[in-house]
Amino acid sequence: MVGVSDRKQFRDLVDPDVAHDAIESLDLAPDAETVPLAEARGRVLAERIDADLDVPGFDRASMDGYAVRGRDTFGADEVDPVTLDLVGSVHAGTEPDVEVGEGEAAEISTGAVMPDGADAVVMVERTEEVGEAVAVRTAVAPGDNVMLAGTDVAAGARALGPGTGLTPREIGLLSALGIDEVPVRGRPTVGIVSTGDELVRPGEELRSERGEIYDVNSYTIAAGVEEAGGEAELYPHAGDDYEQMERLLVEAAEECDLVLSSGSTSASAVDVIYRVIEERGDLLLHGVAVKPGKPMLVGELEDSAYVGLPGYPVSALTIFRTFVAPAIREAAGLPESQIATVRGRMAVRERYAEGRLRLMPVGLLADEAGETLVYPVDKGSGATTSLVEADGVVAVDPDTEYLDEGEAVDVQLFSPDVRAPTLLAVGEDDPALSRLLDRLENPRFLPVGSREGLRRLGGGVPDVAVVAGPVERDVDSVDLGGWTREWGLVVPDGNPAEVGGLADLVDRDLAFHNRGRDAGVRASLDAAIEELAAERGVSRAELADAIRGYEIGSKGFESPARAVARGDADAGLGLRATAEKLGLGFVSLGTESVGIRANPDRTEKPGVEELSEALETAGEDGLFASLAGYEASSLSSER
């Protein structure tokens, strides 16, 4: 086995500014290219475009009416019209076949070429046809209602400058100039090499027993590359074999403007990459004084730039967003979106004193007044779920010891398209809740369990906590209502072991799959064990010890039932609704309430009101009734 104990230590961490400079010093910008007009939106002009023709290209009638010689109409008015001989007509898109002489007029439509001789147009509303003549009731000066050739755009004029971003209106001007091939800045090609023997592409079969996991970083970073104006190219995964890694990295470097490696947290893979860059390219720096991202590598490989990203998904996205995306945008000629950064207030006090720049992943929410609140997430857990909890990053200076509650901070969003949730809910996961959330605009729910949910609600950050079972609710909160659900033991279909109830778990040698201590349904189970213990005159702990698997508590509400479905357990703690969904048997142990409790400071926040209304509607339209064992419950306390 390679590397576990001899992996490289990064000692001389460079300043983050040095890393920015090193990445800026790399040349990512590809050559300019030409794209069809229909594909030019969102691109950036590579060079100035001068008009090569007049718009319009001819003297053009700008009204429906009659083309005349202006001086023929002098003196005409409503009372004393001038009568001109009609000599023909000119339609838009045709070449005039008439000439307008003295005392003559030709019918003309908007956009038509002015016939020779005519220098003005009388609008149709001020005329009247009288046989082969037209009575003109107004005087026009030469040039009236005529747009001279080149009035709009003159040939030779600077139309659009280099660096102009092409939005619909610029596309319009290019159309007017007849340009169907547009010279634009090239999009840098970015090769992404994932490292780690354990990575599997989404869609492929996952062999969990071998420790395989789906590759998260490749697709996340590829999407980030495209968003920054680059073109992403995914390369096969590389393990920590030197020859393979070298071959892949060099292939990517030959084909791309920038190569990013990303994926594994394996120190040995980082070591191998380090050696490849040192031997086949130029390592500019390794190790940056930033958290996360300490082991970041920056260098050159063949004629391409190279940056190595950290392995954890949020860390990889953070380093990409902070150091790499700006370089890709720069190379593509795109400015950073104005909404890539938002300002908010810290919802909690956050301590920090580690002596290096911290790029702190944060979530956003809104207070009752609609002001943005910011709270830290993912304290280095490496969890992929943090990806959707974290909206962006706050850069905390090395000499900042803490961020105070209420302190203003700037959040660099992970994407300009990131939308802060309209509601932050935490607590007990539940299938009815999932359906309820589907009816809301843009909610965020963190399934941390009832106890942890209440604890967080007490901390003041979330808008609401979802609490199930006999959990102590001693947190200042407002009851928004809820529902009840039947809980018990999920068993195989047909209940082959003939499990009759809780006593069977205690008295027989059955393999049980429990939920974790934060789950409300676990509190219901513990209460039932307590009751049985009292009946039998023994301690609760004694009964719990007798249940095989009591100590193993899964976080997911379906996990025990899925263990039963896989044949890994004889019984699992769960809901009737889950058993029914998975086609399993169910032994009821009771009914528990699920309630939504709101942060007292947020009851009038739109997202909370929307939830409250959705809850009410759901009670009426059968959302709960459609789930086995569910019932809407009437509101237990004042709103």
Place this chain on the structure above:
Amino acid sequence: MVGVSDRKQFRDLVDPDVAHDAIESLDLAPDAETVPLAEARGRVLAERIDADLDVPGFDRASMDGYAVRGRDTFGADEVDPVTLDLVGSVHAGTEPDVEVGEGEAAEISTGAVMPDGADAVVMVERTEEVGEAVAVRTAVAPGDNVMLAGTDVAAGARALGPGTGLTPREIGLLSALGIDEVPVRGRPTVGIVSTGDELVRPGEELRSERGEIYDVNSYTIAAGVEEAGGEAELYPHAGDDYEQMERLLVEAAEECDLVLSSGSTSASAVDVIYRVIEERGDLLLHGVAVKPGKPMLVGELEDSAYVGLPGYPVSALTIFRTFVAPAIREAAGLPESQIATVRGRMAVRERYAEGRLRLMPVGLLADEAGETLVYPVDKGSGATTSLVEADGVVAVDPDTEYLDEGEAVDVQLFSPDVRAPTLLAVGEDDPALSRLLDRLENPRFLPVGSREGLRRLGGGVPDVAVVAGPVERDVDSVDLGGWTREWGLVVPDGNPAEVGGLADLVDRDLAFHNRGRDAGVRASLDAAIEELAAERGVSRAELADAIRGYEIGSKGFESPARAVARGDADAGLGLRATAEKLGLGFVSLGTESVGIRANPDRTEKPGVEELSEALETAGEDGLFASLAGYEASSLSSER
């Protein structure tokens, strides 16, 4: 000829809200579809995604170190380590081939599967290998440094809700769940039918003598459709032939969710469309009380929705942005960008009293403090150049009589990607100026000529005016410096008519092509004519009358030279630089100064300072010297 005098009058104009409702009532939303994960960025989830697997799928070491039974380490510390027998190693991505018994340990790397028997990991830093054993210098509890299966995402949990916009981080979560095909909202297909016999597609040959013009609206609106989340489909142009129009519209309706007609201002074409919709579909409304866009049609055709847009480019984009784009976004499930609207102050007072909603195209600029200023552009001129001068639209209520200078207004941008210019310059067009502008970040220049430029500078809106020739500069302004240029008569190559100077224009029957009265070079010409008249003791007007073509004044600075190149004139008013560029002959009549004059309220605005610096640099690096007849001039007055 059809329609000029019998075109439909729209009498009963409906309220704009009714038009919004009518368009909302149309069903544009296509079916959901499935796209590969790599193409899912920017799309919107069509349905809720629940996790169908645990992440991680196995109990996972979260540190490099040794997998142990936690209870074996109880009591271990630096002073008194516990020694465990090494039984093997587990690497990430491989299935463990060891089992950890009592008193045993297995080397393990981050991300590897926990071997059977082990329940905790001791980090490598707190251990030391001693032969076939490992000394453990810290106690770990069961579960320490282990991420249990499902801790990150539990199978059965709601992962992403319907309507979620997919940014890189959501792509990451989908990857983690192994999802490579994503159910997303369909993008509405929008067919665009241009009307007008005179329209030609960019890239095709333009026959100006027939009054042909390039089709601006099709590409502009197509880009707007794509930006709003739809897919645009361009159809061939239709004239005002009923059969052809019917065939095209019905074909588009059969293939698309929405059909837009756009292009011509021809009333007869609108009439024909009106009849097609009435006969083959359902006309919901015709005519909306809004300026522009009065003749807007809304209806259904076959199973598709139909909206008719006005013909002038800015009007078409305005109506599209206000009425149609929101419906496309709604159908695609996309929210409007937060930066689609900006707030600013009116830079000028603007009167309005027409009794219907006015969608006023406006330009943006910044004052010295960086605050956004808003000014009206394109008062119904139909000019395509307004497309790049207008940044968006201000909706002015029917009962608003005027917008005061300084009044706050909300501007709906034509695109969230529209960037307000860093500099608003107006005045004399000039090839050196074009090169200078190329060096600035995002300037806007309106080539209105020296006189009009000065007038506008006096009005207080622009940042700078570029003024050439002997034009009265009686406007309060600050001189930023400038250059000089040689002007005179552009003649055919080799000067076949042997034009010697101004006197030849007066005395011989030569066809002359002049510039318009706003041009500074025209002022130079007029001054030279004045001088010649004085020499001869006649009036200036007498000499001017003797010049054939004196009254025809083009707006474009290259236009006279281009007329000479085409053989349409014997001599044209212009610059030595232009003659050289076009390979023509030149008869010098003198040198004139070109100066940049700044608005006194904007001299410290970054864009103006940038221009000032660019001007200085250009004087040093040869920008002027590279143009025939040009010279940098020293600054004439205080800065």
